[in-house]
Amino acid sequence: MDCLNDMEVVSAKILAEWDWKKEESAFGDQQDSLESNSLGSSFDSICSSPEVSSTSSGHQDYQDLSFSFTSRSNDLCATQRQTKHKMSTKRRMKASEREKMRMRSLAEALHELRDYLPPDYSKSGQPLTKIQTLKYTIEYINQLEDLLNHA
DNA sequence: TAGGCCATCTGGTCCT
DNA sequence: AGGACCAGATGGCCTA
Numbered sequence: 001m002d003c004l005n006d007m008e009v010v011s012a013k014i015l016a017e018w019d020w021k022k023e024e025s026a027f028g029d030q031q032d033s034l035e036s037n038s039l040g041s042s043f044d045s046i047c048s049s050p051e052v053s054s055t056s057s058g059h060q061d062y063q064d065l066s067f068s069f070t071s072r073s074n075d076l077c078a079t080q081r082q083t084k085h086k087m088s089t090k091r092r093m094k095a096s097e098r099e100k101m102r103m104r105s106l107a108e109a110l111h112e113l114r115d116y117l118p119p120d121y122s123k124s125g126q127p128l129t130k131i132q133t134l135k136y137t138i139e140y141i142n143q144l145e146d147l148l149n150h151a
Numbered sequence: 152t153a154g155g156c157c158a159t160c161t162g163g164t165c166c167t
Numbered sequence: 168a169g170g171a172c173c174a175g176a177t178g179g180c181c182t183a
Binding site for chain 2: 100107130
């Protein structure tokens with residue numbers, strides 16, 4: 001119990017030193033640099049992009065496209081994709097289901113992680129976003145580490 | 152209404 | 168061959 005009280009004091013100290021505006025802008029810079037790192041493969045992504053399809057109106061159309069795919073033989077990307085290995089519908093559905101579960105468990109873990117941050121981290125009572133949760137957690141751990149090292 | 156966040160679908164790639 | 172992971176695309180919801 002004393003440990004818990006100590007931790008509350010620590011987090012209060014950390015938060016007292018916290019410059020929100022500065023951190024927010026710093027995180028923004030980091031985010032920009034992170035996002036700029038992920039330049040995807042250009043050709044494949046163009047060919048596999050739903051926007052390439054003549055319908056180009058979202059998931060349903062694209063799903064329909066995947067079923068009527070072989071009838072559009074004049075489409076260059078379609079032709080190229082025909083030569084690639086195509087997952088069976090059954091396997092694709094299973095993969096989608098697994099991916100859904102995987103992303104849900106990831107979201108659940110992030111919700112859980114949120115509970116380990118002091119409530120003061122969420123300004124204006126709004127829950128932290130995923131990216132905020134991750135970045136504030138890193139910052140929180142670093143601050144705690146500093147305090148331990150200088151204790 | 153624009154922009155941010157999120158869930159979902161999908162194809163590609165790597166690993167077992 | 169199939170599962171795990173990743174990144175891009177898309178649409179819905181919410182807020183300023």
